[in-house]
Amino acid sequence: MWRFCRNSLPVRNLLRGRGVLVSVGCSLCVGDIEHVNHLFLDCQFAQDCWSEVNLNYNDREEEYAHEWFLNMLSKAPNDVLIRIATVLWDIWFVRNKRVFKNRLMSAAFGIQWSRKQVEEWQIANKKYGSVQVYGEQEIQLITNGDLHRRITSN
Ligand SMILES: [Zn+2]
Structure with missing residues (x-):
């Protein structure tokens, strides 16, 4: 997700730009150049995938996919963000299965996989409180100097 936001995912178009000898065709449809916006x-x-989760990006103002996502991060409610992130991850997962395992997955299978992910993320979200507590403990460690003491005592 971090690399997507930085627009640095190693899609074929980008690899070719770096001198890697790969075909630039889309891994999933072979219908266009595999750049981030297409993929x-x-x-x-x-x-x-997007229509399956009832998300519409066609009226977006941003030119690039990562800009659209960054803007969504700042304004969309959490449930929408989870759906977007899930689909992005799902597309990347299916794409990599195709590239590295030569496995061709139908959209239906990918979407099914995506739905399973959403369920797992929702379960993980319920556990978010404990993550939050852990984060607060870490901040406390830093602000009261314990972390510094622990590092420098070794
Ligand atoms: Zn394609």
Whole structure:
């Protein structure tokens, strides 16, 4: 997700730009050049995934997929963000299965997998409180100097 936000995911278009000898065709549809916007928004596989989770990005003002996502991060409610992140991850997962395992997955299978992910994320979200507590403990460690003491005592 971090690399997506930085627009540095190693899609084929970017790899070719760095001198890696790969075909630039989309891994999923072979219908267009595999750049981030195509893979995550314009590809038929991506469109099937987005419509499945009832998300519409066609009226976006941002030119690039990562800019759109960054803007959504600042304004969309958490449930929408989870759906977006899930689909992004799902598309990347299916794409990599195709590239590295030569496994062709239908959109239906990918979407099914995505739904399972959403359920797992929701379960993880319920546990968020404990993560939060852990974060607060870490901040406390830093602010009262315990972390510094622990590091320098070794
Ligand atoms: Zn495609």
